[in-house]
Amino acid sequence: MAKSLLASNRIVSSEMEKLRACVHCGLCLAACPTYAELGDENDSPRGRLYLMRAVVEGRLSPMTPAFAHHIDLCLGCRACETACPAGVRYGRLWAAARANIAVHRRSGHLTERIERLVLNRLFVSPRRLQWLFAPARVLRQSCLLDRMVRTSILPPQLKTLLMLLRATRPPRIERLRLTTGPARGRDADRKALPSSRQPVALFVSCVGRELFQHTNRATIRVLQEHGCRVIHPYEQVCCGALHAHAGEVETARKLARKNIAAFERCEGDAIITNVAGCGAMLKEYEELLADDLDDRQRARSFARRVRDISEYLMEIGFRPGPRSLKVRVTYDAPCHLHHAQQVTKAPVELIRRLPGVDFTPLAEADVCCGSAGLYNVIHPQLASDILKRKLDNVRHTGADILLTGNAGCLMVLQSAVIEAELDMQVMHLIELIALTYE
């Protein structure tokens, strides 16, 4: 315990120079969803950095409930990084602060013990996750789930989880009223494909493997249509983002090393991900493993290969399929794609190139929907206030389909759309793209 406490203080101390980068101008405030809702400096990026600095300087104990509370209330959306002229790496500093809090909480509450158990015991092994999600998948298919969500006897937090599960059902394509346009010389397109089958590696992700197989299938289909041979190394594990955000940095590092080893062994330059949260984590492995020189080198080569599916398609020259889709769509940018990975243009560009698709931009598309891992389970009130604003903007677009690029956002948005009884389908951008090849 004493050793780990020291270690975590070192984490924050080593970040001190980066904390000093904040000049306190306050331009991040309006970009922060929690500050926008609460108006308290403690719940702004500038305020949280000030609290971290106070801890490092010894003016504030990291064990005070106030510190943990305001750091926990952060969504981790990193919109402040996009707004910051001084280039403060807020995401990293925040993760370090969470790690610091996690250490001091070791003897913590029951819920926190359960969280740690789930993260450090279940989410480290794909096999154990299968056991966890197999019953969930059965439940997802049954109408019992719909009934459970409607009853009032279940505790609200469990109900939120069930609603999220319901939201992972594959999109019902037949509901979409897709009209097929004239096929535009499909055979000619086929011939244009490069004859060499370019190998690419797919990062399947835990949620992808367990709940979003349809998204992974769509990704593979689109990549194949672009002449790629898709490989998914069997040894890959969870990306570790959940662990890093919860302050379980050591577990995150272990997972990172496993993934690096798994993908080093496989051919293919690019490592493709369709989950923005995983993508952001994978691209930051170098920083995660910065302490060890050898690890760091390997992490750097690994991270350079990682691409979100949208940016990869733009890179290799996107060719949509021949089918024209007569739908009106809008797009909500996942924070971990837009702010953390700074992939801002590719998804919109892909949508604009889809034949027949009518694209209406979403107001405040770059603002967090409040999903942020299990944020809506832990902070239900604030999450629902943030989500309400998102839903109002979504409603204004009048779209038939709301597109996004991250499993977490998709679940929260789909769940909200069902609750609000909107005639709208939420889906991953890649699933819509895949439909053009049908």
Add this chain to the structure above:
Amino acid sequence: MTDWIRELKAIVGDENVLVSPDELLVYECDALTIHKRLPRAVIFPNTTEHVSGVVKVLREHGLPFVARGAGTGLSGGAIAEAGGVIIELSRMNKILEIDWENQLAVVEPGVINIRLTQAVATRGYRFAPDPSSQMTCTIGGNIAENASGPHSLKYGVTTDHILGLEVVLPDGRIVNFDRHGGDALGYDLVGLFVGSEGMFGIATRITVRLIQLPQAVKTLMADFHTIEAASRTVSDIIAAGIIPAAIEMMDQATIRAIEESVFASGLPTDAAAMLLIELDGLPVSVDQESSRVIYLCRTNGACRVTVARSEAERERLWAARKNAFGALGRINADLMVQDAVTPRSRLPEVLPEIYRIAERYRLRMACVIHAGDGNLHPTLCFDGRDSDELQRVDAACKEIMELCVRVGGTLTGEHGIGVDKIKYMSLVFSEADLEAMNRVRTVFDPQDLCNPGKVLPVRRCKVF
């Protein structure tokens, strides 16, 4: 729990009062971090009645108070200098009414400046004052400091756009100051209140003028080999009778810092200085003026003059300019920004002198300048942990101020006096001047509870 805290909680509710020292810490400073003072509490009112009730309780208990918005001020104006209570207005952030026919809007003080413009832009209007912090700063704060921005050159400062105020006076009474139609009935108390740095009361409901977006806008970027050439160009443009919407100057250190940031927009990092010039109005006059301006830039030796080709490019250039202050954090983490004003015609001689001062004190400096109205922001970039450097910063600031006053300028263009510039007040005001100001202040706040310790120097146990 002490009486006053209980009474405050009874008015605004438990969730709207912060008293734990751990949570008060972040309220010890605004954007100028060298001045710090921990408040005793932070109160978040939601209505005018809340503000009035809170002020009455604080007055009864003799506790000083200060209103705060987003805390983006750069003069220490929103800190609890006397250790009192902060009244945080961020939750009073509603746009109450937009009157399109009469081109005005009624807002609460916590409305973020840019949100108002965003709300009216679709119908071709805007709120003219556009300080660089407009993405975050509040209209209440703009009123306290009489804020301006790049476009104040043509469109005027905050006070030119305020038509009416509902104010909670320092004794808790609610009053209305009115100058609808632009002309005040009776005394122009709106004029007196705007720029009073939070010492005459708290504005809780603000009527602002909306102005129409111009039909045509052209934004030019010109870069120069020397600061003098850039400053001469500014003087020549104004002397030619052209009033651009904005003329902004940035020096090399600033340009380079911006180009390293997320707001990089292809500014010329090899130039000694660049001008960002915006012309607006009717399409035909904008075209004529822009060819005149380009000619004047060229005759003063501009290396390149380019015109923003699209609205997106124009927005990028302005985002670059408006984030300059924060970007300077890349030079060194602690920043001391000055807000000196000099007559426009003296810019070519004053600017090089300011660089010489910084050099003499071995300090790194970057300069952004609202060149059109002679408002300079020399920013000293230092390490606050080095006490020797800190002293040199202080001495350099004093010399810069004295220089500007000597050539006929003044202490502040838009940031206000706050606590930071009190020490320079006697450079520009006589004892009689300060006494007159203090008498006005005591009319509003005889008990000296409303943001005490700001603006007026305290000497020989009396304030002025």
